Amino acid sequence: xxQEKKYEVTILLPAxxxxxxxxATIQKIRGLYPDFxxxxxxxxxxxxxxxxxxxxxxxxxxxxxNMGNGAxxxxxxxxxxxxxIVMMDADGQHHPEDIARLLEHKDVFDMVVGARTRNxxxxxHRDFANWLYNRLASYVTKFRVxxxxxxxRLVRTSVVRDFIYLLPNTFxxxxxxxxxxxxxxxxxxxxxxxxxARKGQSKIKLMSDGTRFFLIIVKIATLFSPLRIFLxxxxxxxxxxxxxxxxxxxxxxxxxxxxxxxxxxxxxxxMIGLVSEQISQMRYDRVK
Numbered sequence: 001x002x003q004e005k006k007y008e009v010t011i012l013l014p015a016x017x018x019x020x021x022x023x024a025t026i027q028k029i030r031g032l033y034p035d036f037x038x039x040x041x042x043x044x045x046x047x048x049x050x051x052x053x054x055x056x057x058x059x060x061x062x063x064x065x066n067m068g069n070g071a072x073x074x075x076x077x078x079x080x081x082x083x084x085i086v087m088m089d090a091d092g093q094h095h096p097e098d099i100a101r102l103l104e105h106k107d108v109f110d111m112v113v114g115a116r117t118r119n120x121x122x123x124x125h126r127d128f129a130n131w132l133y134n135r136l137a138s139y140v141t142k143f144r145v146x147x148x149x150x151x152x153r154l155v156r157t158s159v160v161r162d163f164i165y166l167l168p169n170t171f172x173x174x175x176x177x178x179x180x181x182x183x184x185x186x187x188x189x190x191x192x193x194x195x196x197a198r199k200g201q202s203k204i205k206l207m208s209d210g211t212r213f214f215l216i217i218v219k220i221a222t223l224f225s226p227l228r229i230f231l232x233x234x235x236x237x238x239x240x241x242x243x244x245x246x247x248x249x250x251x252x253x254x255x256x257x258x259x260x261x262x263x264x265x266x267x268x269x270x271m272i273g274l275v276s277e278q279i280s281q282m283r284y285d286r287v288k
Contacts, residue, residue: 007037009103010082010157014072016043019052021092026056029096037082039073040090069168077164086154093195094152097169101191102154110186112154113178114193133217137175140221140228141182146190148217149174159186172216183280185202217263226280230257230273235267 011029015022022040029038038058042050044066053060059197061079063072073087084106088094094114102112116130130149137145151174167173181188197269222229241262 005081007082007084008035009033009084009099010037010039010076010080011099012073012076012080012085012087013038013040013053013058014043014069014076014087015045015049015053015090016066016069016072017045017047017049018090019045019048022049022090023052023056025090025092025096026053029099030057032096033099039076039080041068041076041079043067043072069171070167071169073173074164074167074169077160077284080157083157084154085157085160086152088152093197095193095196098152098193101193102152103190105191106154106156108187109189110156110159111178111181112191113147113150114152114187115150115190117192117214118197120193120195124142133175133214136217136221137179140225141179143182143188145178146213148178151194153177154194159161168216170216172220175217176220179220179224222276223280226276227273230269234266234270234273237262237269239265248262 011033011059013022013025026038026040029036040050040053040058040060042053042060042062044063048058048168050062061075063075075206076087077085084103086099086102088096088099098114102114118127130147133148134145149171153174155177160177163177166180167176218229241259244262245255245259248254248259
């Protein structure tokens with residue numbers, strides 16, 4: 001029985017209706033890195049993405065229906081045969097030439113991420129949203145997060161597979177993966193990259209997905225570092241309660257029910273934060 005071929009690097013391309021760009025992306029990667037595995041996870045495309053990728057020489061693994069970008073990435077992480085995995089978009093935004101820049105740091109850092117610069121061809125509203133997400137993630141992780149939602153990143157296969165159970169099936173997998181690595185004490189390196197405008201229509205909707213991303217980041221923040229969220233809320237209730245008590249004492253000479261409610265809320269939120277922190281720590285007992 002022949003053994004499965006192993007590669008040093010797998011280039012993972014999750015794809016959904018990307019027939020306009022998938023061939024050019026694969027051909028450019030193949031020309032630059034002929035010895036790398038190119039793995040395309042076709043997430044139930046309704047166009048010619050799967051056949052086009054196969055004709056271009058990629059190893060294609062199809063989903064029977066559209067399961068989500070994160071689900072495609074999880075399938076790719078399981079199926080990859082390389083020691084290292086480079087995740088990148090199949091829509092032409094990322095330049096294959098930058099793969100070598102990620103690989104320069106593979107022996108030093110656990111994850112290397114391409115951080116989009118201001119010269120990238122991105123919309124202003126998305127730049128603002130990314131800036132907001134980066135600031136929130138930096139606060140939660142106590143680490144300067146330069147591009148929380150970048151899908152262009154390098155990881156070691158044996159390490160990232162320990163985090164698959166944490167990843168969602170949606171576009172927010174980069175957020176979860178970044179915060180999971182940082183929460184587990186793994187090292188992360190950002191390198192500046194310049195992205196191009198995508199080919200075809202974006203799958204991300206500004207209002208619905210933007211709101212969902214924000215809620216996901218808050219949820220992930222409470223999952224990975226609960227006290228970073230609950231503690232400020234507890235202090236807020238405490239200070240408001242003290243201020244209101246001082247006001248009512250000076251104006252009415254009494255301690256009101258509202259002050260008592262605010263003090264009790266401060267204690268309850270603090271205790272919930274402590275319990276959540278313990279549960280979060282227990283979850284990470286599953287990660288090596």
